[in-house]
Amino acid sequence: MAESDPKIAPQDWFAVRKRNARAGLRKLVSIVAENRTDRAEAPLPLHKSIYTGEARHAAEMEHIFRNEPIVVGLSGDIPKTGDTLVFDSVGPSILVTRGKDGAARAFLNMCTHRGARLVEEKEPWQGPRPRLVCPFHAWTFDPAGELVGQPGKEGFANCEIGARHLIELPCARHLRLIFVRANPDGEPIDAAAHLGDFGPVLAQLELHRAEPVKKGILTADSNWKFALDTYGEGYHFKMLHASTIGGTHYSDRNVYEPIGRHHRVSFPDLSIGNLVGKDESEWPETDYGGVHFLFPNTVIFFGAVTPGVYFTQVFRLFPDGAGKMFCQFAVYAPFGVESDEHRAMCEMAYDATATVVQTEDYRVASSGYSNLLTAPDDFRVVLGANEPALHGVHRSIAAACKMPLDQIA
Numbered sequence: 137m138a139e140s141d142p143k144i145a146p147q148d149w150f151a152v153r154k155r156n157a158r159a160g161l162r163k164l165v166s167i168v169a170e171n172r173t174d175r176a177e178a179p180l181p182l183h184k185s186i187y188t189g190e191a192r193h194a195a196e197m198e199h200i201f202r203n204e205p206i207v208v209g210l211s212g213d214i215p216k217t218g219d220t221l222v223f224d225s226v227g228p229s230i231l232v233t234r235g236k237d238g239a240a241r242a243f244l245n246m247c248t249h250r251g252a253r254l255v256e257e258k259e260p261w262q263g264p265r266p267r268l269v270c271p272f273h274a275w276t277f278d279p280a281g282e283l284v285g286q287p288g289k290e291g292f293a294n295c296e297i298g299a300r301h302l303i304e305l306p307c308a309r310h311l312r313l314i315f316v317r318a319n320p321d322g323e324p325i326d327a328a329a330h331l332g333d334f335g336p337v338l339a340q341l342e343l344h345r346a347e348p349v350k351k352g353i354l355t356a357d358s359n360w361k362f363a364l365d366t367y368g369e370g371y372h373f374k375m376l377h378a379s380t381i382g383g384t385h386y387s388d389r390n391v392y393e394p395i396g397r398h399h400r401v402s403f404p405d406l407s408i409g410n411l412v413g414k415d416e417s418e419w420p421e422t423d424y425g426g427v428h429f430l431f432p433n434t435v436i437f438f439g440a441v442t443p444g445v446y447f448t449q450v451f452r453l454f455p456d457g458a459g460k461m462f463c464q465f466a467v468y469a470p471f472g473v474e475s476d477e478h479r480a481m482c483e484m485a486y487d488a489t490a491t492v493v494q495t496e497d498y499r500v501a502s503s504g505y506s507n508l509l510t511a512p513d514d515f516r517v518v519l520g521a522n523e524p525a526l527h528g529v530h531r532s533i534a535a536a537c538k539m540p541l542d543q544i545a
Contacts, residue, residue, distance in 0.1 A: 152340045153424035161411075161422050163391045164404040169412040174392040176524040181516040183544050184508045186530065187359040191545035193458035195537040200432045201226040204536060205308070205315035205325045207434045207452060208232055209262070212312070212346045212468065214240065218266030218279050224259040225454040225464060226318045230305060231255060231268070233279040241281060242307035242316045248283070248300040249275050260351045260464055268302075277302050311335060312344040313430075331430070334398040338428065341438050346448055346468035349482040353462050354490060356498035358505035360433070360453050360461035361533065366497040367427060367435045367451065368525035370403040376496050380488075392524045397431035397532040401525045429525070431532055438470065445478065446470045447485045451493075459505060463498075465490060 167173055185192060208223040214234040222245065223230040229245035231254065245254050252272040255265065267284070268277040276285030281302035286292065292300075306317040310327030317325055328335060356363050366372070374387035385405045393400045402425065411419050423446070425439035435451040448468040455461055467486040473479045508515070519526045534541045 147339075149340050149342050154421065156340065157422050157424040158419075160391065160402055160424070160426070161408075161419065162416075164402065164408050165411050165419075167389050167391060168386065168404050168408045173389045173522050174524055175521040176519075176527045177521065179521050180519040180527050180530070180541075182519065182530065182541060184511055184515045184517065185544050186541065187362050187505060187517075188458065188508050189545050190458055192537065192539055193359075193455060195539050195545075196455065196533065197227070199537045200533065201454070202318045203322055204432055205306075205317055205327060205330050206432075207430060207450075208242070208314050208316045209466075210312055210343055210346050210348070210450070210468065211240070211309060211314065212343075213262050213314075213348055216264065218264050219262065220255065220265040220268070220279070221262035222255055222257055222259045223316065225452070225462070228318055229253060230316060230318060231302075232307065232314060232316065233265075233268075233281075235279045240307055240309050240314050241279070242305040243281050243302035244305065244320070246303065247272065247275050248302060249273055260353070260466070262348075275300075311338050312346070313338070331398065332396045334395040334428075334430070337395065337400060338430075338436075340424070341428075341436070341448065342470060343448070345471045347472045349447075349467050349469055349473065349479060350486040351464070351466040352486070352490060354465050354494050354498060355456075355460070355462045356502045356505075357459065358461055358498065358501040359458060360455040361530070362505050362508075363461050363463070363498055363501040364433065364435075364453050364529065365519075365523075365526050366501060368399075368401060368429065368529060369523040371520065371522055373403070376500060377492065380492055380496075388522055390522075390525070394525075394528050397528075399429045399525055399528055400426050401429070402426040429529065431529075432536065445481060447482050449485070449489060459509070463493070465493070 206226060209221055213221050217234055217236050219234045221232050223232060230242055231245045232240055232242045235241055247254055247270040252270050254268045254270055256271060274287050278284050281304055283300045303320050305320055306322050306325045308315050308325035308327040315325050315327050370390050371388045373382040373385055385403050389404050391402045423440040428436040433453045437449040440446050448470045450466045452464040453461060467482050469478060469482050530541060539545060
């Protein structure tokens with residue numbers, strides 16, 4: 137059930153990003169010059185039960201978080217043979233290991249003797265664990281999930297050792313993203329098919345070079361989708377983020393590029409206004425960046441701390457019941473840590489972003505969700521036509537759950 141990452145065709149990714157940055161810049165200059173934003177055909181009213189409904193939450197857990205391919209990390213999180221990470225976010229505790237063959241594999245974090253948790257640390261723990269030793273009776277497993285040590289083996293003479301290997305889950309690597317399906321009986325993961333035409337967009341991020349710098353957990357007393365909505369629109373920049381991105385970027389301006397169930401969205405900074413009316417030959421070279429959404433719950437921001445100094449931020453949002461959520465947030469040095477100064481800049485990017493998301497985005501998500509709980513039974517939130525990415529995300533989630541958006545449940 138493990139799958140090694142297919143070889144990525146060698147390219148000059150710097151040149152690819154440079155070319156795509158110029159194409160993106162043309163779009164950003166256009167929307168600023170024309171004083172417009174990408175739009176859906178019409179606003180989208182959503183009954184409050186989209187966020188508060190217990191039946192919808194149960195459907196999301198079953199159809200999405202236990203049966204869709206879910207990103208659990210990057211290859212750089214388990215770079216060496218025997219490296220292991222813990223993934224607890226979708227219900228069952230899961231271990232993802234790197235084997236001698238280089239493949240990533242996923243197993244239930246459960247000893248096959250009497251069910252004890254093999255790795256007792258909680259997510260986002262990761263580290264070397266060349267042998268998985270049960271803390272209960274010292275049954276021992278290798279990174280391929282095979283039982284290699286069994287004290288008192290004679291007591292299990294009539295139990296075939298093969299039947300006691302770890303319980304494996306569908307797992308695949310593609311573009312150095314590690315996907316897991318949290319269902320032992322689930323279909324194998326075709327990660328390339330899951331990403332579809334979004335794969336080439338992600339390939340230019342060179343995630344195979346990303347080195348983890350800092351990780352943590354952000355929380356909100358809110359439905360996970362209510363929090364996820366804040367990542368897909370810049371309509372709130374001027375008000376909610378007045379002292380940060382609201383002072384550096386246009387509010388209510390976005391370029392939205394849907395690709396299957398995924399999308400990329402970008403927001404123009406104020407310097408774009410200086411390019412309006414200028415010949416393109418006078419435009420400066422810019423860095424590629426943007427918010428990349430991987431269905432169903434992962435957001436990857438790729439951008440520059442300062443010109444030419446990049447960082448990659450990965451947000452993975454999960455429900456903790458219908459009315460609470462948490463985000464596994466990580467910052468990576470996209471092309472490896474170049475120096476102590478570079479590491480410090482990436483850590484600073486983590487700290488600054490975590491503070492803004494926790495104290496601003498998740499603050500209003502929590503208060504808004506609280507209000508939804510006591511709102512009139514027929515209350516509907518409205519996603520504006522100027523928030524097209526949110527439309528796409530909600531429609532894709534509803535389709536995966538087989539619960540239309542107009543179904544109240």
